[in-house]
Amino acid sequence: MTRSGILSRLLSVYGLLFFAFIYAPILLIVVFSFNANPVNMMIWDGFTLDWYRTIFGFPSRLTESTLYVESTRQLYAAVRNSLLVALVASSVSTIFGTAIALAVARYRFRLRSFYRAFMFMPMIMPDIVLGIALLIFFVSLGAQLSIYTIMIGHCTFLISYVFIVVSARIADMDDKLEEASADLGANPWQTFRRVTLPLILPGVVGGGLLAFIISMDDLVITYFIAGVDSTTLPVFIYGMLRRGIKPEINAIATIMLVFSILVASAGLYLRARRK
């Protein structure tokens, strides 16, 4: 075998190892979520859907021995909170993030580049710092920690993600198109509705979906600013974990994984169709 043949063989092996390193743990969780062994999840003991039945509150053969998800109702509440927070926070962030991206791209104003740089700040700020800062902020305002403080907290950094995604899309757009629209008699609102928005929509939708997934997934910041009755899914799972890793968590994780993949695929599909 030639030298370059060996090298390219090695490169393929490296590639395989790389993907195994990233995806093997995730794959394991999915496999474990179907493992019927209630004692040791590392040892395969046959296929079962019982963990999924358990988390949805159906009676199952294995629940008696584990009796782990103490309240399916609590889990449902956490999921509902997470969805609600993600929906509100990502919608608000999408509107503001898009507006800021358009303003920074289209208008010249004082401190414009300063403003742009500032929009990146929440992304590089450590989550724990942001969490503590938000907690102190809300407490000093005398605000009761609740699902609303989570929504507001999430907006503070989700706007940045939307801003970046939408800005990239605007940068791709020919700015002569808006001039052409005005030239043809469209007032600024008509131009936005008929030209700007349709052309940046893939970016807006993509940014919104990204914000939704990030919000659904956030633990650190939410942990600081969640009220007593406003536990989100990641915070709930974290609470479960503190009492030991149990197989039901694998099932919940697998469902979350499938959900995220679905949302991301929807985003990619919309983008591809628009182009």
Added chain:
Amino acid sequence: MEATSAMVASRKTQETEADPDHPVLEIRHAKKRFATPEGQEVVALDDVSITVARNEFLTLLGPSGCGKTTLLRVVSGFEDLDGGEILIDRQDIARQPAYRRPVNTVFQTYALFPHLSVARNVAYSLEVARVDPAEIRRRVGEMLELVGLAGFGDRRINQLSGGQQQRVALARALVARPKILLLDEPLSALDKGLRDKMQQELKALQHELGISFVFVTHDQEEALTMSDRVAVLGHGKLQQIGRPQELYRAPRNVFVARFVGESNLFPATVTQSDPAGIALRLSDGQEVRLPASTGNVLMVGAKVRLMARPEDARPATGKNNAGGLRFQGRIKQVFFVGAHYKILVHTQAHGTLKASLPAGEDLGSTPAPGQAVELHFPPATLHVLLDEEAGR
């Protein structure tokens, strides 16, 4: 088509009733400055005044950075004036936003809406003005037919060739029947054959529709071919405005002479000036007498430039000795361009001269590099230039 389209006047043509003899567009003392990022100030328009007659094809010609595109953008409303007025049918529109002005633009890059079909692109101005849908369909159909794209309405923009996109841009800008159509170097992206074809079509279209066209280009040949009048801009100033023949035959200054067509320019001094004519002496000592030209009275001793077009050069013979200029030199390069030869002649006193000789003209033989040659420019072909350029 004329009558029916005029009946349903769009938003853009409803304004003041037009007086056919009054210029449709008047630009008065337009001034515009830009600040460069380095903090310097660039004067893009320096007191430019131009009028455009109804149904006129006017070209703004000049090198890049001369202010021609700025002038167009000021008329369309994408740039504000620092001073001056813009009147369309006697109405000052300088403070109106772009979308209220009765002008439409064909952009250099076409700027077609990629998310809309060909028909929706053309329909855009009518949709925005809330014209009745049946009426829109009819006018879009007419317009597509006019530009030779009937049946292309459902295509997407990225399915069209450059030339087809050009036609869509034209149809889109014309469908609302603007008072003035502005064209910003629309042909520069096309290859030569297509460009020549579009030049003829544009001219024909303008004639048929009776809309004034203001066309921006840096291509002097294009300007001369298509225009009723050409305005030459340089360094933010209007250098000269006139019919193509005037610009070519009687450029007002050196800038115009250099930019419009090819020319040989000789520094000369006025040695005699009387009502009958003037006498000039070139740096190599030869004198030439010219009949009195219109306008300027030249003082003895004034420094001027004498312009001679390459195609006016003739091989010197005994017969054409009387008057004019003669230059002896050696041929440096020869280009055969079909109907004539373009030759570069090196002379001792004046450097390289350009001459264009009809193919088949007797030069003794076919011109070849290294050959000695004597060129003659008859007095009637010479033109006196006073200034370098306007305002300098």
